[in-house]
Amino acid sequence: MEKTERRRRRAFVSTGDCVACGCCVKVCPLGAIAVVKGIAARVDEGRCVGCGKCAKECPATVIEIREVGA
C-alpha cells in the first residue's frame, strides 16, 4: 500500500515587517502566537496548526501559511 506523505501547515511571521499590534494574538484559537517584547509576533511551532486566522487578520499582511514536513 502506498504511503502518503502527511504535511503540516504552519504560520510564519515576516518579523522585520511586523508592527507588533497583536491582532493575530486575539484571533488565534490555540494561543499559538504571541507578541514578544513588543517587537514582533512569534509563532509557537508546537501549537500552531496553520488554520490561517492570524494571516487573515494581520493588518500588515506579514503572516504567511506554509506547508512544512510532518
Added chain:
Amino acid sequence: MKKHWYDYLWVLSLTYLILGFFNILFAWLGLLCFFIPLLIAIIGGNKGYCNRYCGRGQLFALVGGRFGLSRRKDVPRWLKSKAFRYGFLIFFFAMFFQMLWTTFLVFSGAQDLRQVVTLLWTFRLPWHWAYSGGVTPWVAQFAFGFYSVMLTSTVLGFLTMILFKPRSWCVYCPMGTMTQLICKARNREKTEV
C-alpha cells in the same frame, strides 16, 4: 474566545469622540492615550497597550470586522514600509508640536483663542458650541488642538479601515510605531522568524 474587561474599551474611545462634540474640554482625557502606551513601553518593555487596551483599534475591529464596513484588502506595500511609518511618525509629531506652539501663543497672549477643530491638518471646522468659557484660554486652545489630532487620526483610521483591513490604522499608527521603537531599544536582542 473568552472576553475580558479590556475588550470593551472601544466604548471609552467612542464616548471620548462624542463628549468632545459637546464639550471640548473632555479632549484633555485623550492624553491618556499618549501616556499609557508610552509608560507601558518604557517601564514594561512591551506593546501591551496596542495588544490589549487600545480602544480605537477595537473600534475599528468592531466596525470594520463585525459590522463589515471594510473591504478586507491588503494594505499597499508603501503604507507598511518603514520609510512611511517613520515618516508619518515624524510628521505627526511635527503637527503635534505645532499645536503645542499655538497653545503657547494663546498662553502668552500673542494669539486669541480659536474655537475651531482642524481636520486633516487643513480643514477648519467650526466647533464653538463645544466651549462656553470657564477656563483660561490656553487650556481651551490645547483642548481644541488635541481634539483635532484625535479626530484626524480617527478619520484616517476609518478611511483605511474601509479601504483595507479593519485595523489598518495599526500599521502606521504613530503611537504604535513609537512604542515599537522604544521596545526595540529596550530589548535589543532580535526575535527569530
